[in-house]
Amino acid sequence: xxxxxxxxxxxxxxxxxxxxxxxxxxxxxxxxxxxxxxxxxxxxxxxxxxxxxxxxxxxxxxxxxxxxxxxxxxxxxxxxxxxxxxxxxxxxxxxxxxxxxxxxxxxxxxxxxxxxxxxxxxxxxxxxxxxxxxxxxxxxxxxxxxxxxxxxxxxxxxxxxxxxxxxxxxxxxxxxxxxxxxxxxxxxxxxxxxxxxxxxxxxxxxxxxxxxxxxxxxxxxxxxxxxxxxxxxxxxxxxxxxxxxxxxxxxxxxxxxxxxxxxxxxxxxxxxxxxxxxxxxxxxxxxxxxxxxxxxxxxxxxxxxxxxxxxxxxxxxxxxxxxxxxxxxxxxxxxxxxxxxxxxxxxxxxxxxxxxxxxxxxxxxxxxxxxxxxxxxxxxxxxxxxxxxxxxxxxxxxxxxxxxxxxxxxxxxxxxxxxxxxxxxxxxxxxxxxxxxxxxxxxxxxxxxxxxxxxxxxxxxxxxxxxxxxxxxxxxxxxxxxxxxxxxxxxxxxxxxxxxxxxxxxxxxxxxxxxxxxxxxxxxxxxxxxxxxxxxxxxxxxxxxxxxxxxxxxxxxxxxxxxxxxxxxxxxxxxxxxxxxxxxxxxxxxxxxxxxxxxxxxxxxxxxxxxxxxxxxxxxxxxxxxxxxxxxxxxxxxxxxxxxxxxxxxxxxxxxxxxxxxxxxxxxxxxxxxxxxxxxxxxxxxxxxxxxxxxxxxxxxxxxxxxxxxxxxxxxxxxxxxxxxxxxxxxxxxxxxxxxxxxxxxxxxxxxxxxxxxxxxxxxxxxxxxxxxxxxxxxxxxxxxxxxxxxxxxxxxxxxxxxxxxxxxxxxxxxxxxxxxxxxxxxxxxxxxxxxxxxxxxxxxxxxxxxxxxxxxxxxxxxxxxxxxxxxxxxxxxxxxxxxxxxxxxxxxxxxxxx
Numbered sequence: 046x047x048x049x050x051x052x053x054x055x056x057x058x059x060x061x062x063x064x065x066x067x068x069x070x071x072x073x074x075x076x077x078x079x080x081x082x083x084x085x086x087x088x089x090x091x092x093x094x095x096x097x098x099x100x101x102x103x104x105x106x107x108x109x110x111x112x113x114x115x116x117x118x119x120x121x122x123x124x125x126x127x128x129x130x131x132x133x134x135x136x137x138x139x140x141x142x143x144x145x146x147x148x149x150x151x152x153x154x155x156x157x158x159x160x161x162x163x164x165x166x167x168x169x170x171x172x173x174x175x176x177x178x179x180x181x182x183x184x185x186x187x188x189x190x191x192x193x194x195x196x197x198x199x200x201x202x203x204x205x206x207x208x209x210x211x212x213x214x215x216x217x218x219x220x221x222x223x224x225x226x227x228x229x230x231x232x233x234x235x236x237x238x239x240x241x242x243x244x245x246x247x248x249x250x251x252x253x254x255x256x257x258x259x260x261x262x263x264x265x266x267x268x269x270x271x272x273x274x275x276x277x278x279x280x281x282x283x284x285x286x287x288x289x290x291x292x293x294x295x296x297x298x299x300x301x302x303x304x305x306x307x308x309x310x311x312x313x314x315x316x317x318x319x320x321x322x323x324x325x326x327x328x329x330x331x332x333x334x335x336x337x338x339x340x341x342x343x344x345x346x347x348x349x350x351x352x353x354x355x356x357x358x359x360x361x362x363x364x365x366x367x368x369x370x371x372x373x374x375x376x377x378x379x380x381x382x383x384x385x386x387x388x389x390x391x392x393x394x395x396x397x398x399x400x401x402x403x404x405x406x407x408x409x410x411x412x413x414x415x416x417x418x419x420x421x422x423x424x425x426x427x428x429x430x431x432x433x434x435x436x437x438x439x440x441x442x443x444x445x446x447x448x449x450x451x452x453x454x455x456x457x458x459x460x461x462x463x464x465x466x467x468x469x470x471x472x473x474x475x476x477x478x479x480x481x482x483x484x485x486x487x488x489x490x491x492x493x494x495x496x497x498x499x500x501x502x503x504x505x506x507x508x509x510x511x512x513x514x515x516x517x518x519x520x521x522x523x524x525x526x527x528x529x530x531x532x533x534x535x536x537x538x539x540x541x542x543x544x545x546x547x548x549x550x551x552x553x554x555x556x557x558x559x560x561x562x563x564x565x566x567x568x569x570x571x572x573x574x575x576x577x578x579x580x581x582x583x584x585x586x587x588x589x590x591x592x593x594x595x596x597x598x599x600x601x602x603x604x605x606x607x608x609x610x611x612x613x614x615x616x617x618x619x620x621x622x623x624x625x626x627x628x629x630x631x632x633x634x635x636x637x638x639x640x641x642x643x644x645x646x647x648x649x650x651x652x653x654x655x656x657x658x659x660x661x662x663x664x665x666x667x668x669x670x671x672x673x674x675x676x677x678x679x680x681x682x683x684x685x686x687x688x689x690x691x692x693x694x695x696x697x698x699x700x701x702x703x704x705x706x707x708x709x710x711x712x713x714x715x716x717x718x719x720x721x722x723x724x725x726x727x728x729x730x731x732x733x734x735x736x737x738x739x740x741x742x743x744x745x746x747x748x749x750x751x752x753x754x755x756x757x758x759x760x761x762x763x764x765x766x767x768x769x770x771x772x773x774x775x776x777x778x779x780x781x782x783x784x785x786x787x788x789x790x791x792x793x794x795x796x797x798x799x800x801x802x803x804x805x806x807x808x809x810x811x812x813x814x815x816x817x818x819x820x821x822x823x824x825x826x827x828x829x830x831x832x833x834x835x836x837x838x839x840x841x842x843x844x845x846x847x848x849x850x851x852x853x854x855x856x857x858x859x860x861x862x863x864x865x866x867x868x869x870x871x872x873x874x875x876x877x878x879x880x881x882x883x884x885x886x887x888x889x890x891x892x893x894x895x896x897x898x899x900x901x902x903x904x905x906x907x908x909x910x911x912x913x914x915x916x917x918x919x920x921x922x923x924x925x926x927x928x929x930x931x932x933x934x935x936x937x938x939x940x941x942x943x944x
Contacts (some may be wrong), residue, residue: 085159086111089152089843090899092135096170098343099142102123103150103820106134107905108824109162109899120148121166135282141174143813179895183336188232193415195219197227197388198327199320205333208253210285216253216334219320228329229264229319229392236338239312240265241292245339246307248290253332254281258894258912262322263290264315265618267394270410273311274392276304278322299892301880301927302689309422310631315885325894326914355501358394358403359435359468364508370426372416372489374504375403388724405437411493423487424452429507432473432730437501438463444500447472447490450481452886456491457481461542464597471542475507477788478757479758480858484622489786516544517594521587522609524784525734527682527724528583532575533560534724535585535602536714537694540568546591553587560585561568570693570715571723586766591846603729611680618771619651622667630666631823632659633755641768642688645721648772650688655755657764660823664699664754673776674747675700676727680775683754684727688768689716695756697735698725707827707847707933708746711739713757791937794838795869800944806858808851808924810940813836822852826931840871848927857922866908871937877928879936881908885916892916893927905925910943 087108094103103118115131118139142148146168154161173767180787190201198219202850207216221228229889240248252261259281266274277295279288292313297306320331349881361376362369371377386395394409408414426432436444445894457480463469482793493500525534535553550566555574560583564572576582584607586598624635627728634654655663675683688694694716701709712730714723727748730739757766798805798812807813821830828849831842833899843849860866870879880893892915898904910918923939 068169069878080180083158083834086154086156086161087899088162088164089113089116089151089154090164091152091167094149094150094167095172096172097174097237098141098144099144100138101142101148101150101170101172103139103152103167105137105152105164106897106899107135108154109479109897110295110596111161112156114157115155116152117155118150118152119163119304121151122146125150127465131826134286136285136286136530144172145172146861171288179354181338181340183233184213185215185334185932188217189234190217190230190232192232196229196231197229199230201230201232204332206335206801207813208285211253211332211334212251213334215627217333218330218332219318220330221321223332227323227388229262231315231317233316233336234268235314235340237557239314240338240340241313243293243306243307243309245341246294246616247338248292250288250290250333250339251285251335252281253285253334254283254320255285255329255331256281256911257320258909259286259320259527260322262319264317264319265292266315266317267312268315269844272498273308274305275307275313276300276348284804294453294679299850301558321914323750323915341712347885354398355400355437355467357468358405359437359470359503360400362433362504362506362508364506369508370424370429371506371507372404372418374506376504377506379404380418384463387415387417389413392434398501400503402798405504407499408491408493408502409499411491411498411500412496413490413492417489419489419682423485425484426475426507427483428509430475430509432475432505433471434461434473434505434508435468435470435503436461436463437468437503438466438498443494445490445492445494447488447492448481448483448486449490449510450485451489455481456488456490458490464519468683469831472508473542473543485874487612501529507871509584511875516546518542518544518546518548518589518591520596520598521589522597523585523587523599525601525603525724525726526583526585527726527729531577531579531607531611532573533583533585533605533607534571534573534722535579535587536571536724537599538588538715540589542597543589544591544593546589546593548589550590551587552590552595553585554598556584556586557581567717568692569717571717579609582606592878592882609613611874614775615772616771616773617668618647618649619769620647620649623652623669624665624667626705628666629664631661631663632656633663633665635667641770645688645768645770646686647770650768653753653755653767653769655761655765655767656759659760661758661760662754662823664757665695666750666752668751668772669703670749670776674749675751675774675776676742676748677777678728678742679743680777681710681729682726683727683772683774685772685835686720686770687716687723687724687755688720689718689755690765690767691756692716692718694756695758696723697724697754698726699752699754701750701752703750705845706750707845708743708748709740709827710748713736716849744832788809790833790842791840791871791902793903794840795905795939798867798940798942800867800942804863804944806860808853808858808944809839809841809938809941810942812940813942815839816853816856816858818853818856820852822850824850826847826850833937841941842928842935843938844935845933845935846877846926846928847933848925851924853922855922857920859919860910860921860943861918865908866910866941866943868908869939869940870896870898870904870906872901872904873934873936875934875935876901877934879910880927881906882923882925883913883916883918883925883927887917887920889915891923922930 056317089104089782092104092106112793117130118127126141129137130897149166149169151163195201203216210869237377262278264276275296277290278300292307310693373379392412393414396407400408443462445460447458449456457478459473459477461471519540519542521540522538527534552565553572560574561576563575584601588598591595638652697713698713710731712725713735727742805813808816827847829844833840835844876898878897880895882891882893892913894908894912896906
């Protein structure tokens with residue numbers, strides 16, 4: 046039986062408290078979009094129930110494909126009174142309940158043709174008499190509105206002529222002057238209090254939405270430290286309603302994409318509200334009139350003092366025309382109409398300050414900050430060799446400097462690390478940027494680590510040729526240290542800036558002292574440190590040397606403790622692996638050979654040819670364990686003996702769960718040329734250790750299938766031949782694991798569509814035909830896509846769905862004259878919701894709409910295109926299906942068309 050807890054009671058009580066006085070507690074829920082209604086509605090479903098003192102709040106989901114004029118909720122046992130009976134609100138308060146008695150609830154939908162069947166019963170709840178000590182209510186008259194409180198096109202003010210149904214005399218009105226992605230208002234700041242804690246996480250807000258199926262985002266941040274924030278989303282219906290936000294469960298991974306998770310020790314005392322997030326149309330007017338929360342007792346918090354501006358400017362650049370392209374800088378000039386402060390939702394406060402005659406960009410409270418170049422086609426910097434930037438650091442802040450080209454994923458960062466508190470000059474070789482198109486750079490982005498500090502930017506320009514004398518290199522970036530028997534392997538990456546002189550070697554130093562770097566002075570990026578004492582914990586730093594001098598030491602590595610190896614380590618050799626055929630993917634070709642380069646350990650080796658033009662992620666799935674897993678928290682190390690034909694390449698080891706590839710980890714190691722043993726640590730080498738970050742290791746998940754990806758991230762111009770001949774791992778004791786049974790294909794097909802073909806733009810479906818040139822791109826998804834025939838109909842099968850794209854770039858479609866997007870979806874018993882995205886690749890404009898199946902089997906949806914305000918409807922060239930949240934389910938799609 047469900048047992049109510051204190052937080053549930055408080056959340057319900059706050060929601061019910063705010064709801065009292067609302068005329069309808071929400072708007073209409075007309076979910077029919079496909080023509081004249083001639084039947085009673087389908088049954089609604091119950092989204093959630095929470096109990097309070099002698100009453101309960103029941104939140105409904107509208108039935109799909111039905112027009113509804115009202116809902117009625119019934120309690121079991123009887124006795125409850127639906128105070129909103131007959132209204133079209135999706136939130137109903139049931140009064141007259143007996144405290145201490147367990148209740149479930151059902152709901153019925155009504156229209157002019159009759160009543161629906163009753164919904165399935167809700168979870169059981171037990172009303173309980175409880176108070177909320179310290180509950181605080183703020184009304185619109187208490188809010189800060191207008192002026193600098195508004196951002197990205199919002200205009201807020203206090204009004205008395207709000208729509209009927211609000212509970213207050215006054216309301217805050219916010220109108221969007223332009224179509225905007227981050228339309229919002231910072232409306233409330235607490236002094237010596239914070240909005241929520243783990244014990245009191247609920248915040249209730251009374252909101253009027255002018256649109257159906259909207260969204261409201263609540264953002265809480267720390268005054269003066271906007272980088273410390275949480276964001277929470279709630280969907281809306283049209284009209285007045287109470288939205289209940291939970292700081293703990295609604296932040297972090299609950300948002301799309303994931304945002305920062307709630308941290309108990311952080312003071313969140315400033316509130317902003319974003320209407321229609323992630324985008325509104327010009328002229329939309331929203332209202333909100335009351336907020337309720339339970340603050341902490343007095344919290345002493347002093348906002349940080351603003352950083353003092355520097356009094357000196359950096360040295361003037363010495364490059365001469367035509368050997369540079371200047372972006373910003375007084376000496377070389379600013380690019381015409383460069384946008385130095387685009388509204389990307391950042392916490393950064395950007396201003397221009399005059400320092401000794403130079404106009405310098407000041408980034409206060411930096412988390413990230415963008416810069417947009419005026420030419421619509423970007424600039425071509427292929428004739429340049431370096432990017433120069435001068436950075437004044439008030440504190441030691443690492444800065445990721447991104448170059449960005451148009452298109453998804455066309456951005457890349459190089460990290461620069463100021464070594465002095467003051468001006469630091471950096472020249473970044475453009476060869477470091479391998480992802481963006483240097484023929485078309487149209488944006489910059491700067492990301493500070495740690496967030497919240499202040500930095501100053503000057504003299505940002507591309508250049509070619511010498512620019513001053515060479516210097517010692519920057520420090521390398523330390524990677525994972527992996528312990529062995531009286532030794533350790535230390536991995537690191539080269540510094541982004543070599544000082545203008547090639548690096549000649551690296552040296553690793555142990556703490557405590559005593560270790561010997563067996564690879565000292567070489568350019569290998571993985572060094573073996575010998576002479577360590579088993580049982581003693583060590584950390585390591587590394588320096589880089591060039592002809593000018595030696596860098597400062599890197600940050601310290603993770604601590605490791607050398608030890609005698611486990612007696613249970615397993616050595617798996619190439620002779621036992623699955624190679625060739627379906628084991629290879631992305632352009633690899635593997636086979637077992639006896640002839641191999643000198644230096645291997647085994648008589649046979651796996652030869653892997655990464656063919657010319659192969660995918661950057663080409664690889665080979667070579668080993669699946671039965672009733673074992675490769676690693677655990679206590680035994681995290683896997684080694685691979687590898688021959689690399691090139692130095693400085695990345696080898697990626699991917700472990701996944703057999704039958705559930707969405708459950709996986711990925712780990713990287715760097716190579717020298719020739720044979721070597723690469724070490725992978727399931728804990729330290731996965732997650733944030735990869736670039737970009739991948740999934741982190743989860744103890745309890747069975748990782749029993751291994752793939753290896755050579756020269757990961759590179760599509761070779763000519764075929765590369767790699768070898769590997771053994772891997773070692775320390776398996777767990779017997780693990781009972783049975784791969785999931787594949788979902789059976791449906792035995793039925795959906796009803797044939799009846800829209801006149803002339804009014805349809807078809808993407809997929811037998812009735813209207815599949816779009817010519819349609820592809821299903823590999824975007825790194827775990828989904829297995831196929832087309833299966835059922836009763837003469839083609840169905841798009843998405844097995845193990847996390848996300849899947851449909852691509853028709855080059856033959857984009859104009860749907861601006863259509864009103865709806867139709868799809869039929871066959872759902873399993875899991876009833877997995879799916880976010881349906883429309884994408885305009887130019888500018889990376891995409892937006893999703895969540896559809897939720899109500900039955901196991903075929904479900905029909907007609908999504909009004911008015912819900913897609915971000916992509917350009919005249920140029921739609923991709924769709925995406927994103928499972929929410931039941932990753933790994935199988936769904937089938939049919940009759941995907943605009944009409």
